[in-house]
Amino acid sequence: MSERKNIDRLFQEKFKDFEENPPEFIWDNIREELEEKKKRRVIPIWLRLSGVAAILVMGLLTGIYFINSSTTNNNPVVIDENTTQTPAEPLKILPTDKRPKSDINADNVYDRSEKSDISRRIVDADGESKNDGPAAVENSNPLKNSTPDGNAVPSRNSYNKGTVAYGSKKNEANDTRLTGTVNNAQNSPLPNNNVTTAGNASKNEVSNSGNMHNSAVAHNPTGPAKNNGAPYGDKKSNFSNRAVATNSAPVSDNKSAGIVESTNVALQNFANKNNNAVANNKAAVTTNGGPIGAIKTGNDNPSVATVSNTKGTSLNNSAVTNANSNTTPPANVDKGISLTETAIAAIDTVKPENELEKLLKEKEAGKKEEKDKALADNVKTNKWNVKPQLAPVFYNSLSQGSPIDGQFAGNSKSYENDLSYGVGVNYAITKKITIRSGVNTLNLNYETQGVEFYASLNKSTTNVAARTNANIVVQNQGTGNVTPNAFFENQLPAGTFNGSMMQKTGYVEVPVEMAYALLDKKFGIDIIGGVSTLFLNGNNVSVVSTQGYTTNVGQAQNLNSIHFSTNVGVGFKYRFFKSFEANFEPMFKYQVNTFSRDSGNFKPYFIGLYSGISFSF
Amino acid sequence: MGLEQLIKDCQENSIKAQEQLYRLLAPKLFAVCLKYSRSRVDAEDNLQDGFLLIFKKIGQYRFEGSFEGWAKRVMVNNVLQKYRTEGIFEIVTENMPEEAEVEIEADDIPMDYLMAIIQQLPDRYRMVFNLYVIDGYSHKEIAAMLNITDGTSKSNLARARMILKEKIETRQGNTIPTAK
Numbered sequence: 001m002s003e004r005k006n007i008d009r010l011f012q013e014k015f016k017d018f019e020e021n022p023p024e025f026i027w028d029n030i031r032e033e034l035e036e037k038k039k040r041r042v043i044p045i046w047l048r049l050s051g052v053a054a055i056l057v058m059g060l061l062t063g064i065y066f067i068n069s070s071t072t073n074n075n076p077v078v079i080d081e082n083t084t085q086t087p088a089e090p091l092k093i094l095p096t097d098k099r100p101k102s103d104i105n106a107d108n109v110y111d112r113s114e115k116s117d118i119s120r121r122i123v124d125a126d127g128e129s130k131n132d133g134p135a136a137v138e139n140s141n142p143l144k145n146s147t148p149d150g151n152a153v154p155s156r157n158s159y160n161k162g163t164v165a166y167g168s169k170k171n172e173a174n175d176t177r178l179t180g181t182v183n184n185a186q187n188s189p190l191p192n193n194n195v196t197t198a199g200n201a202s203k204n205e206v207s208n209s210g211n212m213h214n215s216a217v218a219h220n221p222t223g224p225a226k227n228n229g230a231p232y233g234d235k236k237s238n239f240s241n242r243a244v245a246t247n248s249a250p251v252s253d254n255k256s257a258g259i260v261e262s263t264n265v266a267l268q269n270f271a272n273k274n275n276n277a278v279a280n281n282k283a284a285v286t287t288n289g290g291p292i293g294a295i296k297t298g299n300d301n302p303s304v305a306t307v308s309n310t311k312g313t314s315l316n317n318s319a320v321t322n323a324n325s326n327t328t329p330p331a332n333v334d335k336g337i338s339l340t341e342t343a344i345a346a347i348d349t350v351k352p353e354n355e356l357e358k359l360l361k362e363k364e365a366g367k368k369e370e371k372d373k374a375l376a377d378n379v380k381t382n383k384w385n386v387k388p389q390l391a392p393v394f395y396n397s398l399s400q401g402s403p404i405d406g407q408f409a410g411n412s413k414s415y416e417n418d419l420s421y422g423v424g425v426n427y428a429i430t431k432k433i434t435i436r437s438g439v440n441t442l443n444l445n446y447e448t449q450g451v452e453f454y455a456s457l458n459k460s461t462t463n464v465a466a467r468t469n470a471n472i473v474v475q476n477q478g479t480g481n482v483t484p485n486a487f488f489e490n491q492l493p494a495g496t497f498n499g500s501m502m503q504k505t506g507y508v509e510v511p512v513e514m515a516y517a518l519l520d521k522k523f524g525i526d527i528i529g530g531v532s533t534l535f536l537n538g539n540n541v542s543v544v545s546t547q548g549y550t551t552n553v554g555q556a557q558n559l560n561s562i563h564f565s566t567n568v569g570v571g572f573k574y575r576f577f578k579s580f581e582a583n584f585e586p587m588f589k590y591q592v593n594t595f596s597r598d599s600g601n602f603k604p605y606f607i608g609l610y611s612g613i614s615f616s617f
Numbered sequence: 618m619g620l621e622q623l624i625k626d627c628q629e630n631s632i633k634a635q636e637q638l639y640r641l642l643a644p645k646l647f648a649v650c651l652k653y654s655r656s657r658v659d660a661e662d663n664l665q666d667g668f669l670l671i672f673k674k675i676g677q678y679r680f681e682g683s684f685e686g687w688a689k690r691v692m693v694n695n696v697l698q699k700y701r702t703e704g705i706f707e708i709v710t711e712n713m714p715e716e717a718e719v720e721i722e723a724d725d726i727p728m729d730y731l732m733a734i735i736q737q738l739p740d741r742y743r744m745v746f747n748l749y750v751i752d753g754y755s756h757k758e759i760a761a762m763l764n765i766t767d768g769t770s771k772s773n774l775a776r777a778r779m780i781l782k783e784k785i786e787t788r789q790g791n792t793i794p795t796a797k
Contacts, residue, residue: 007778007781007782007785008750008778010726010731011731011735011746011750011751011781012750012751014726014728014731015648015652015731015751018648018728019644019645019647019648020644020647020648020651021643021644021647022643022644022647022661022664023661026643026661026664026665026668027636027639027640027643029665030635030639030665030668030669030672031632031635031636033669034630034632034635034669034672035632431676521679
């Protein structure tokens with residue numbers, strides 16, 4: 001068992017902190033693709049805008065219909081509202097306007113990262129040429145930095161304020177060397193900065209006196225305190241540490257800009273991280289090959305070489321390189337907490353991100369692992385979504401009226417609730433916008449109360465097709481003028497019968513809708529708007545007498561074979577399993593153009609509570 | 618503040634932020650790709666695709682857990698997905714003692730060589746070995762990710778160990794690196 005671990009551990013140790021810089025062209029490729037995608041995205045943005053606008057317009061339309069039930073006078077108002085409403089909308093949504101603010105940051109940082117690129121190359125060159133050299137080689141970086149930074153002036157050295165953080169035994173030798181070259185920091189205008197923490201080991205003091213370089217730590221106004229409080233794992237303190245530490249580099253910057261500047265610098269560190277990585281890498285691979293755990297235990301001896309322009313132009317030429325050159329065994333840590341703490345501070349300042357991330361990750365590994373993985377698994381989001389659905393449908397009319405005959409307008413009507421069922425298909429255009437369609441069956445029935453009917457050979461009910469034999473005439477109770485004929489086909493005795501009239505219509509509904517996701521997590525909320533096309537496939541009018549007699553009257557003649565509805569609704573969904581979602585969508589559907597003529601001021605609508613379980617793929 | 622802001626900028630498709638994020642994570646993720654890919658060229662492809670995927674899906678990152686962890690998982694999943702869709706998880710002999718003893722003399726073996734022998738492993742061995750040994754997934758998780766059984770995962774791992782061991786021993790015997 002323990003032997004088996006050997007090979008595992010070998011790989012674990014070797015690969016743990018392994019990093020490698022990919023070739024530059026990869027980023028170029030990625031950028032190309034990203035930029036191309038950006039251009040292509042222009043359309044969806046408009047689509048999104050128009051989608052939202054469309055939903056709003058429809059909402060308004062239906063809302064106004066709802067409120068002002070009968071008169072058509074209101075239509076102009078509707079249009080007015082639309083025109084005022086729609087242009088206001090884009091202002092709210094235009095996503096690209098948000099940028100400039102952050103761009104300021106980004107610009108700065110971008111520039112700097114260019115510079116750090118240069119310095120990275122320097123480090124690279126170093127690493128390669130001095131491949132197998134001892135750790136000391138790396139520490140000579142400050143020297144090198146001063147020369148190739150694009151500045152050919154030899155006196156450049158005199159502006160060099162090199163910063164080397166703490167030594168272990170190895171570094172001491174280098175320190176002295178550095179002193180020779182770096183000592184010229186006579187300009188270093190950081191008088192108040194030499195506050196060394198009590199925890200600083202004597203080694204630090206030594207190097208301190210040699211040159212001003214410890215300012216990286218000492219200058220940090222919050223660093224020591226914070227580090228004591230939360231040495232590891234606290235992202236925020238880490239950031240501020242780094243920020244302040246690098247602030248000490250651009251001397252003039254520091255004085256004028258203060259904390260505000262530090263955020264920029266913090267970002268700059270991201271760019272610089274690459275350098276660190278390179279330097280680290282080289283150290284780990286070529287000189288050392290040794291304890292990889294070193295970084296964690298604080299045994300690193302990162303050194304910060306800072307080249308700053310003292311002319312007061314506040315140019316940030318700082319290049320942070322991290323030379324990992326320790327050969328001392330991990331046992332070092334145990335020597336004292338204070339030493340470790342300062343070392344941590346140093347690591348924090350020099351190596352941004354890496355350790356912290358790793359530690360965080362390790363800490364949270366147990367808990368977050370699952371969650372993250374679920375996220376990552378879902379990375380391939382499914383565009384298509386099929387959903388069998390079922391909906392109780394509540395039918396109603398916005399106004400009193402009757403499509404059969406105006407005389408029934410005042411009669412009380414009872415609307416039947418029915419069940420609509422079908423299949424929905426959704427296609428996600430973007431993360432937020434989904435196009436929906438499908439097929440549903442739909443039955444819309446209502447009953448007109450208080451009517452009387454009789455059989456007649458020469459009369460017929462308005463808007464209902466005449467039958468081959470005697471017609472059933474339906475009229476309001478007490479209308480009189482009745483000449484009933486008796487006929488036996490339906491076992492109806494001659495006479496008038498009080499009762500009710502039932503109009504049944506059946507449709508196949510094909511919606512085309514757009515949904516916009518307001519909330520898109522495990523639980524999601526959509527706004528849905530669109531139209532449905534309704535194909536008539538059932539049409540029947542019948543009567544039932546109070547005695548229980550029932551008979552067909554015929555088919556209504558004024559129903560369009562195709563009509564439409566405008567749909568607005570809200571969708572709630574809950575993802576309970578990877579690709580499965582439970583949906584609940586109350587939809588309001590207002591029917592348009594249902595009747596070809598004589599609609600009798602009947603303004604039908606229905607509310608469907610669509611629910612189903614969708615499967616995405 | 619810093620990283621979070623950077624991610625937010627990336628979510629708004631700022632190309633500058635994306636570049637920064639790339640610069641920040643590329644070395645680490647390239648290392649991941651190198652481990653999981655068949656060759657350096659493959660790794661470069663995978664890195665590129667993986668980053669595009671990260672930028673595409675970065676909106677789904679909810680600032681829960683470390684971003685680097687998330688990015689890494691996206692990257693690994695991307696590679697797994699790719700090899701899965703290419704259908705090139707070769708059929709490998711499944712029955713293998715699960716607890717094979719693999720001992721090696723862990724003297725100084727260069728990174729390049731280790732990388733090379735990992736890349737030379739059959740695809741599934743490589744995936745299982747990486748997932749289990751280096752990235753610390755359990756056999757159960759691996760089985761789910763690769764659509765295999767626990768037992769297959771275990772035996773694949775054992776096979777992978779054996780192959781790696783043999784290669785390392787050959788090298789130690791000859792001291793002739795056959796890498797790359």
